[in-house]
Amino acid sequence: MATNASTSSPLRIAIAGLGTVGVGVIRLLGTNRDLIAARAGRAIEVVAVSARERHKDRGVETGSYAWEDDMTALGARDDVDVVVELVGGSDGPALALSRAALKGGKGLVTANKAMVAHHGLELAEAAEAAGAPLKFEAAVAGGIPVVKGLREGTSANALTKVYGILNGTCNYILSEMEETGADFAETLSEAQALGYAEADPTFDIEGIDAAHKLAILAAIGFGAKVDFASVATTGIVQVRAADIAQADALGFVIRLIAEADVQDEDGTPKLLQRVRPCLVAKGHPLSSVDGPTNAVVAEGNFSGRLLFQGAGAGDGPTASAVVADLIDIARSEVGAPFSMPVDQLQALGPAQPGHRTERTYLRFTVKDRPGVLAEITAAMRDADVSIESLIQQGREHGGGEVLVAMVTHEGPEANVTEALALLEGSESLTGEPLVLPILPA
């Protein structure tokens, strides 16, 4: 890294991307300037910036910084120690800049979860080769220091499980649906109007954003090579107001849960990574996580269960995480981005979910006619799925459609899959069944 010889020289940074987070970083560095210098042991100074539009009122003064039209050029400037990449996108300019910065021996701080999920190992290798710091606290769970929490806080532990609420948009929508009784589409529109969901919400509501973050946490927590491609991802589009009401009656809330663990399969450790809406028992710490809040639980073999909770997004919290990374770099407290060198991360194959057991919530939409319940329960019996409770809801939804919801006893996931296969093509069903696992206590 092109660090200055004396630690009392400022750490000189370039910022690529002047959206809300970039502006937040500039505002934070100004507001907390003295305090940051005291903690970092030296000042942190912005020397150059790049964004799509140069002349735009952003509410902060940027005229004193050097400007680059081509952001990749930030990675080549001699007066820059660390590049802060806040452009986003897994590939394209963000990746080009990140590669250029690390290759040039500069530090890289990024909030780009998609890029780290897809190219994190390559970037970590480039950082190792250059002896340059690479940090991405802001890529996971906004202002919550959970990358640090897993990299350093739980570093003495073999983790048994990492899971949590990693997407604020989905959590906002689900807790709003819970609050208002409104259905998904309506709540999404409101969330968009309020700025809690983007115009194109696909990455959030399909669970992809949470999957990016989970892949990063799983790599750090389990010492595994980042494997975004293997995250089994289900979004929240299928969750209806009626499901939330049923869950409530049964003592649960519904949350989009990202979870990872490592279990032996025939003597080989395998990594299971999934993002799914789950039923969470009221009383579980994650059940009271409402609105755009994020929370991560890490279970260590000595630490026990640890919970990290806070704002999962927003310019202030994200800037807080970006600048914490910069302070670590200014303090020279940086090491392997994924907690160990890349060549020591294990290539764990993806686990077979069918091998696990769990309790499951199942919801069928069926025609209101005789014999339907018998058909469903017979399929359950034939697939050896044991039913703990069952609710058939009347015709409130109109059109002769009836909801049948049930909770199973704990059993192999494969059995539930088999039961659904037995029912596939049944003329009694009016839509795809919804399967929601119940998060263990």
Place this chain on the structure above:
Amino acid sequence: MATNASTSSPLRIAIAGLGTVGVGVIRLLGTNRDLIAARAGRAIEVVAVSARERHKDRGVETGSYAWEDDMTALGARDDVDVVVELVGGSDGPALALSRAALKGGKGLVTANKAMVAHHGLELAEAAEAAGAPLKFEAAVAGGIPVVKGLREGTSANALTKVYGILNGTCNYILSEMEETGADFAETLSEAQALGYAEADPTFDIEGIDAAHKLAILAAIGFGAKVDFASVATTGIVQVRAADIAQADALGFVIRLIAEADVQDEDGTPKLLQRVRPCLVAKGHPLSSVDGPTNAVVAEGNFSGRLLFQGAGAGDGPTASAVVADLIDIARSEVGAPFSMPVDQLQALGPAQPGHRTERTYLRFTVKDRPGVLAEITAAMRDADVSIESLIQQGREHGGGEVLVAMVTHEGPEANVTEALALLEGSESLTGEPLVLPILPA
């Protein structure tokens, strides 16, 4: 520090104190040996130990380690890089060893909250002078990485407030009282029988242990010199089952809350540090912290509210924190123990609590005779305390004693103090009134 030249040489440690935590550290270093070496970049090896009794079955093999009868001698051994102090006690042998270790240029890792609260600045200065690492994650909130959370996770923020549940014994007792309806003395005895409270529980139930931890967190969070002497501390001995029942009826639970903030008084920043039982609204993240769990909330000017939660004590969690510190040292990721050099920590004077406003729960035990309520409410009126709700409870407690409980509107704390002064010496009161603040949402 007497570090080995190559980072692939083991980090050699000495352990003083082989109680449950010391044994936990040895067990952890054995169980997670390979993983720790991968994350730390080198092995962590115990080379020497000291304890009161040499020959005692501790369930782990210690015969291969060098033995010192005098633990202070651990600090002088040439084959030791870091001393792990797990003896306890603010002064005495623990302090002598800690001074000796740092003076000899060795690193020091300690779980000793009392020593850090009383002598943390002196030890940090000694560490700075010697260029040796000093770390004490295990001194606060057991396995929760909250020293790291404040030192590094929220480092970009000016904190507005740090507060939480820092004593597992008190939290266990209060949540048990809530669960069972039993009174304090009975619940304490049970907690002692179950190992959740010590034979001499004074430090825990009087709030002193929580005050030690708070003083450490406040120093890190606010860049202040550690000032344990100024922590205003009230324990939980006065809390009755009836108070918990009243709180419940009003929508609250009672928790021992440690809180610190900095506010201007006549233009000068002052540090307020207090440990007090508080009413916590159900729905607040701290209200669902039950049993021996700890939780810390840090509110930053950019991060917003962050919550760290987990096991506050126990050999596994505490060992997890001790070894995380050792891994940081092995990685050379260490800097100022209190987040900035000692000479930059501010000597903030103690704040005057009377300047703050809050809502308050007040409970009086009074004689069952006419005019008592009028006397109490007149004192409230004369001191300008506005009553939000009032409950007078019948003679369930027998002996002609009646409980009067009330919640005030938000107002100056000084007014409540004045009201109680007006009632002092009143023949209507049969005991000291109990004043519990209501934790703001």
